Amino acid sequence: MYKYDHYDQAMVDARVEEFRDQARRRLEGKLTEDQFKPLRLQNGLYLQLHAYMLRVAIPYGTLSSMQMHALADIADKYDRGYGHFTTRQNIQYNWIKLEDAADILADLAKVEMHAIQTSGNCIRNISSDQYAGAAADEVVDPRPYAELLRQWSTFHPEFAYLPRKFKIAVIASEKDRAAMRLHDIGINIVKNDAGELGASFYVGGGMGRTPMIAPLIRDFVPLNQMVTYAEACLRVYNRHGRRDNKYKARIKILVHEMGAEEYARQVEEEFAHLLDQGVEPPFAELERIRSFFQPPEFGTGLTEKADRSDPDFALWIDRNCSPHKAPGYVSAAISLKPVGGIPGDATAAQMHLMAELAKGYSFDECRVTHAQNIILPHVEIGRLHELWTKLDEAGLGTANLDNIGDIIACPGLDYCSLANARSIPVSQKISERFASNGKGELLGELKLKISGCINACGHHHAGHIGILGVDRKGTENYQLLLGGSEAEDVSLAKITGPGFNEDGIVDAIETVADLYLERREDGERFLDTYRRLGMDPFKEALYG
Amino acid sequence: MKILTGNDLKTGAVVWWDGSGWSIHITEAADAGEEAEAILATEEAARRVNSAYAIDAEQTENGPRPAHIKDRVRALGPTVRPDLAVPAVKKVGWDWVI
Amino acid sequence: MADFDLGTGRDDVQLRFREDEQASIAAVTVDSFLDQTDAEAVRIEPGDDARDLLPHLARLRLVEVNFPSYTDGRGYSAARLLREHGYTGELRAVGDVLVDQLRYMRRCGFDAFAPERPLDEADAAAALERYDHVYQAAADEAVPIWNLRHG
Ligand code: HEM
Ligand code: SF4
Secondary structure, three states: OOOHHHHHHHHHHHHHHHHHHHHHHHHHOOOHHHHHHHHHOOOOOOEEEEEEEEEEEHHHHEEHHHHHHHHHHHHHHHOOOEEOOOOOOOOOEEEOOOHEEEEEEHHHHHHHOOOOOOOOOEOOEEEEEEOOOEEEEOOOOOHHHHHHHHHHHHHOOOOOOOOOEOOOOEOOOOOOOOOOOHHHHEEEEEEOOOOOEEEEEEEOOOOOOOEOOEEEEEEEEEEHHHHHHHHHHHHHHHHHOOOOEEEEOOOHHHHHHHHHHHHHHHHHHHHHHOOOOOOOOOHHHHHHHHHOOOOOOOOOOOOOOOOOOOHHHHHHHHHEEEEOOOOOOEEEEEEOOOOOOOOOOHHHHHHHHHHHHHHHHOHHHHHEOOOOEEEEEEEEEEHHHHHHHHHHHHOOOOOOOOOOOOOOOHHHHHOOOOOOOOOHHHHHHHHHHHHHHOHHHHHOOOOEEEEEOOOOOOOOOOOHHEEEEEOOEEEEEEEEEOOOOOOOEEEOOOOOOOOOOOHHHHHHHHHHHHHHHHHHOOOHHHHHHHHHHHHHHHHHHHHH | EEEEEOOOOOOOOEEEEEOOOOEEEHHOOOOOOHHHHHHHHHHHOOOOOOOEEEEEEEEEEEEEEEEEHHHHHHHHHOOOOOOHHHHHHOOOOHEEEE | OOOOOOOHHHHHHEEOOOOOOOOOOOEEEEEHHHHHHHOOOOEEOOOHHHHHHHHHHHHOOOEEEEOOOOEEEEEHHHHHHHOOOOOOOOEEEOOOOOHHHHHHHOOOOOOOEEEEEOOOHHHHHHHHHOOEEEEEOOOOOOEHHHHHHOO
């Protein structure tokens, strides 16, 4: 894992003091709320439905056990004993006091964490593949590149007041587990024919009210020019992105209106100029960062077979464990989606436990996924049963990864001031329905994603099944979408037709699921069947 | 009726104008009538409240009930966490919210 | 010289980080600047393209960049572009310039500030001195941390 040196530490420490000063000026009346808002937002502090909300960055989703313990302590000390893991691999606290915010940031700084640029119209936390450094299929560990970009984007003086927020994801495998092409910039670290590493840049993806899949802007940027290229991408956006309409301000609209080719041309021009400006870090810096991400000392001669005699355990292995590059290991997913639970929420006690398990079973590391779960990246197969038993006792052993019970849900009207409808109760009802009728397991991989409004924090456009909460004459209503994917087979979901009320939407999901069970062919996932059959039979089943 | 709501500047708690100050209990919310804008301006300037606004509400036997569900959720707490509901308001029940 | 004055007289400049004498010339819009051959001061609005000025940098003594609202960050790119292309005259941020933006503005090459509402100078000084180091290169002299790390 990356470790701060005194420069990194001084940076976050100074930030804490800066924010302490800003909060003081607000409390003393030297700053109006209008002036304070962008400052608190650049420190992840929102004013939400019930209180201030703090979003803490978890760079590329990686946490040590010490950091996870610290997150738990914050939940206990300053919040109401829980936190919410988000689709951008961050954590949010919902009940924060402005008076405490600087102290929380100070506690975070002690464990090399911060809330810098987790909100506001700047470059946000950089997300990555949750299996980075472990996945059997990766070209290379993508996190050093994400870390380099984290440093580059931190307090970037030119890009603090962009037209709109800016999200970057970095992956390094053909499989996309980070919704890379639904980001403002998606970077895939690839190898060219000569065996050299480089970065493919996809620019202009996003969700929100106009979802778009990022087109490829450049297929290979040499690693020693990656930061410069990113700088060029951002500068073209900062200069030409729309500022007349907040809903058209994301880079996806610029790339769309300008055309990907013209955008790429302007980036190339800016890039050529910037290459002479000395913005690229020395290559030695990338090497220094890489040295922090060396694989841990994996054991050898370990068993590659688990004892599957306990059927519940066998199911959990099949569902929640994924292949590892080292023989004898897997990556194990801790589902934060117990049946009927609140997706992504974890209590302080659960966080402490996950921290201990990360220490005991996974070389002191865990990861947050964009699907709001936690991964222990490096677990010995021979110790899986022991691990699962402990998880199960704490209500963290649900075997439902990527199943219909593994729902992504935004906070919705229960917490969010922009919401039209509640997302969490709908997700709870769906997960209960499919657990009790036993179909959840039959359905296999089925990614269901719910947003409480068009902003799409719950990725509904990218769900195999998506649900969007809307306001219909003052009551909550839910639209159903089908056929989205955030993975390497990326696609945007389409609306089926008129919306449903809260119970109606749960029935509608079951109707759609039943049709799939009836019509699927060998080995087809829900998404494959939908793609083969098209929307019509589903519409027919839903609306007759 | 018109009632006023916002958040406490320091703690962020949801608060309601009770005629002389800000209460965390919507049951104590007072009708601000024509005064709404004036009160908001003074209170905001004095930093006794943050991001306050006026809303329509209906007077009921349980006290004022906001016209919009968002403010009803604010009054009680997240519907998915009854354990965190504002205690004095909890007796109005969750039906009141939805 | 200027066909009309946009209102920023020398008295409005609250902070200045230059040794040279402050020029008392009025800035003209980019359009009228491009129409003239002798103007020495120009004022860039967010919608203007700073690149239009690049052929004329040699005759410029003052560039004002207007921030009608601090949230519109185009002026940061404009400033940095001018510096990258060799402009060395005064680069003045005017308009909705606030304490907490000063440091970023300095890094993008601004060396004079004429805020609409005067800044608290103690707060401004604190904001400018807060950080000892920077991560990335910009239009100032600061050496990025990653260069310090590797000598
Ligand atoms: C509760 C406070 C939140 C607020 C006020 C909020 C607000 C927004 C808004 C306004 C957008 C649309 C941005 C745009 O297209 O310009 C957005 C998008 C998004 N938010 Fe949130 N959000 C909140 C919480 C969350 C949470 C909890 C998550 C993760 C679970 C999240 C993840 C996202 C994602 C992934 C997007 C889509 C990014 C894109 O459009 O490309 N947000 N949010
Ligand atoms: S999608 Fe809408 S309701 Fe859900 S968190 Fe985002 S802004 Fe709030």
